[in-house]
Amino acid sequence: MQARAYVRGITMSPRKMRVVANLVRGKSVEAAVGMLDLMPKKAAGLISKAIKSAAANAEDKSGGDASVEDLRIHTIAVDGGPIAKRWMPRSMGRANRVNHRTSHLTVVVTDEA
Template sequence: MSVQERRAVSARRESLLGDEPGAFAVARFVRVTPMKARRVVDLVRGMGVDDALATLKFAPQAAAATVYKVVDSAAANAEGTEHLSRTDLVVVKAFVDEGPTLKRHRPRAQGRATRIDKRTSHITVVVGPRVEEEAAPAADAGKGKKAAEKKGRTR
């Protein structure tokens, strides 16, 4: 897909990826609080897709099942539309936005009622190809032993 065709596809894709190759998936109106979903999303941000799916499969949080589906869908979108290899994909961005809140009431003592907020989330996952960094060893060449030891290298 050329850059011109990609720009014509959607403004949402443009805001998430720009001209970079990759794909995204969104789950909207998920009945889990954003705070709980963010805990799960923070686990997989920056990981490879296969590692992220393995982590989510065994995560004890209830939101992990939904995030698993969204990551899997984003990877499938990248394979289908961008023709990228699943093994090279990385979770580039992952974030949770707050959706509408369902407001319910619970009866309490002496004729009173309290409000129960049932929160919803919009979960967005963006995947892209792995980027290799090559310039790091050349920058350390003139700094000496102490800079190399700080980076975790031994003599």
């Protein structure tokens, strides 16, 4: 059985999130959460929270039959969200655009081997 968790509008660039997401892809939920809790990156906390949410969704969906020990990360995807465009004044009357990127995170866990 599969369960999903979505986190949308994360204020972090997808490129930075993917570095952490690639490290936990395919791992068991326990191993992934243990790894992420020791990682000194902002993305690690956000991804860990999403994985725990997906595991809780799996347990709820199965009526309490699914245990966290059996679950593994089937899919983890980081997609780009809306970009907030801002202007930064520069010298001689010019301005440069600053893009504040956001991310959408999708985590799918499964109990199948």
